Amino acid sequence: MTEIDPTTAEKLEAAAFRRLVRHLRERSDVQNITLMTHAGFCRNCLADWFRAAATEAGLDISKDEARERLYGMPYEEWKARHSREPTPEEAAALKAHKPHSH
DSSP: OOOOOHHHHHHHHHHHHHHHHHHHHHTTTSOHHHHHHHHSOOHHHHHHHHHHHHHHTTOOOOHHHHHHHHHSSOHHHHHHHHOOOOOHHHHHHHHHHOOOOO
16 A cells, blocks of 8 residues: 555545535435435534534534535525435335434
C-alpha cells in the first residue's frame, strides 16, 4: 500500500467525504430509509457524525446546522421536497436489519 502522510491522508479523506455529500445531494431520489436498510447509515447519521466531530474540535454546532450542511438546505425543506412515506416493505426491511443508531 502506498504510504501517505497523516496530513495528506486527512485531506484525501475530507475530499472523499465532500464527494459523498455532493453525491447524496444529487441523488435526492434515494430515500434515507433505503440507505439505512442497505448501508446501515443515512444522511442524518452523517450529519450526526459531523456534529460529533465538531464537538470534539470544540465547536458548538446544532443538530439543525449539521443537517443543513449535509443536505445543502434546511432539513425540513429537504423533507418537503424529496422525502416520502416508506412503503410497508421498506419499513419491514428497516426493522429486520436493525441498523446502528447514530
